[in-house]
Amino acid sequence: MALLKVKFDQKKRVKLAQGLWLMNWVSVLAGIIIFSLGLFLKIELRKRSDVMNNSESHFVPNSLIGVGLLSCVFNSLAGKICYDSLDPAKYAKWKPWLKPYLAICVSFNIVLFLVALCCFLMRGSLESTLAYGLKNGMKYYRDTDTPGRCFMKKTIDMLQIEFKCCGNNGFRDWFEIQWISNRYLDFSSKEVKDRIKSNVDGRYLVDGVPFSCCNPNSPRPCIQYQITNNSAHYSYDHQTEELNLWVRGCRAALLSYYSSLMNSIGVFTLLVWLFEVSITAGLRYLHTALDGVPNPEEPECESEGWLLEKSLPETWKAFLESVKKLGKGNQVEAEGAAAGQAPEAG
Numbered sequence: 001m002a003l004l005k006v007k008f009d010q011k012k013r014v015k016l017a018q019g020l021w022l023m024n025w026v027s028v029l030a031g032i033i034i035f036s037l038g039l040f041l042k043i044e045l046r047k048r049s050d051v052m053n054n055s056e057s058h059f060v061p062n063s064l065i066g067v068g069l070l071s072c073v074f075n076s077l078a079g080k081i082c083y084d085s086l087d088p089a090k091y092a093k094w095k096p097w098l099k100p101y102l103a104i105c106v107s108f109n110i111v112l113f114l115v116a117l118c119c120f121l122m123r124g125s126l127e128s129t130l131a132y133g134l135k136n137g138m139k140y141y142r143d144t145d146t147p148g149r150c151f152m153k154k155t156i157d158m159l160q161i162e163f164k165c166c167g168n169n170g171f172r173d174w175f176e177i178q179w180i181s182n183r184y185l186d187f188s189s190k191e192v193k194d195r196i197k198s199n200v201d202g203r204y205l206v207d208g209v210p211f212s213c214c215n216p217n218s219p220r221p222c223i224q225y226q227i228t229n230n231s232a233h234y235s236y237d238h239q240t241e242e243l244n245l246w247v248r249g250c251r252a253a254l255l256s257y258y259s260s261l262m263n264s265i266g267v268f269t270l271l272v273w274l275f276e277v278s279i280t281a282g283l284r285y286l287h288t289a290l291d292g293v294p295n296p297e298e299p300e301c302e303s304e305g306w307l308l309e310k311s312l313p314e315t316w317k318a319f320l321e322s323v324k325k326l327g328k329g330n331q332v333e334a335e336g337a338a339a340g341q342a343p344e345a346g
Contacts, residue, residue: 008289009302016289017082020282024079027279030272031071037265038064044261048254050155053132060122063115064265067108071276074108077101078283085290098287105280112273119266123259130251134168141210142181157212163257165250166213171227173249178203179210209245218244 008016042061045052081098084090141156143149160166167173185192185204195204207228214222222244226232289303 005304007302007304008285013286013289013303014086016282016286017085020279020286021079021082023275023279023282024075024082027075027272027275028072028079030275031068031075033068034064034071034269034272035068037268038062038066038068041261041265044258048159050152051130051133051137051159051250051254053129053136057122057126057129060115060118060262063118064269067112067115067269070108071112071272074105075279078105078279081283082286085286091290095291098283102280102284102287105276105283109273109276109280112269112276116266116269116273119262119269122262123255126258127251127255130254131168134251134254138168138173138177138179141177141179144181145183157210159250159254160210160212160246163250163253164215164246165248165253166209166246167249168251169249170247171209171213171243171245174209174213175205175207178205180204180206213245215244215246220244 038061041064042058045057045061078101081094081101084094137152137156140146140149140152142153144153182204187193192204195206196202199205206225208225209227211222211224214224223233223236224245227243227245228238230237291303
């Protein structure tokens with residue numbers, strides 16, 4: 001028994017074809033938007049590629065660009081099929097290709113759904129790549145004279161200013177690295193010598209942060225050096241007073257930005273997926289309704305359309321049997337090839 005059977009007369013078939021034609025062109029527009037969103041996300045990731053560890057994060061934008069292009073191609077073709085289905089002579093040319101085309105549409109819908117899920121699952125991989133990339137970027141902050149790293153200071157400063165953040169997890173991350181270049185240290189100074197000697201690795205560590213960590217909304221002038229030394233500043237207690245620095249780490253800030261962006265793209269892609277599923281179902285109804293017309297010369301007669309020719313259990317059983325037959329056929333071919341090689345070896 002066919003699944004979700006519906007009766008169609010000529011008027012209903014024409015309305016269905018016209019509605020599907022319009023829906024397909026709306027989907028073409030949605031595909032362009034998905035393509036644009038993927039391109040935008042890729043550009044945003046490229047902007048901060050210097051503070052990211054690897055290129056795995058580009059899988060999602062590349063996938064969005066790919067499904068956006070495929071959506072434009074498939075829906076343009078489906079729109080042409082729906083338009084030609086109103087003319088029996090033109091529809092006859094498409095009829096042999098409709099079943100394979102519908103199978104491709106189902107596969108595309110599955111891929112589109114997986115891409116939408118990846119948008120929501122990207123947070124985990126992004127968090128690890130940001131943590132490692134920001135840590136390395138902060139290490140190279142002082143290398144303003146080193147080829148290939150001279151831009152890192154500007155990158156980190158602009159990042160902290162734009163996202164109102166400081167350090168990897170917080171401003172104290174700057175206390176653990178030497179972010180001031182040796183070029184700007186006076187090695188004849190006793191303070192500099194003492195600080196370098198007190199460190200096992202011979203680094204010049206200070207309880208200070210770059211200027212880009214300063215919060216301009218604070219009424220007090222920025223305290224970016226000797227942050228933990230209360231006696232160095234008048235009426236100051238770093239443990240109780242709200243610091244005039246950005247408190248949030250850049251990893252959390254970037255993760256929040258990209259997560260909100262990815263969630264929005266994921267929701268939109270899911271809505272497009274639901275729209276594509278409805279179009280595929282409509283195409284299936286149109287295909288079966290046109291094939292069910294008893295006499296093509298009398299288009300006014302009624303016909304039946306359905307989603308599946310059999311019920312779900314029967315369809316699943318037939319699918320498993322076809323897979324088993326295919327497996328047995330490959331096994332027989334492999335045994336025949338082995339038997340043919342045996343006499344030659346003898």
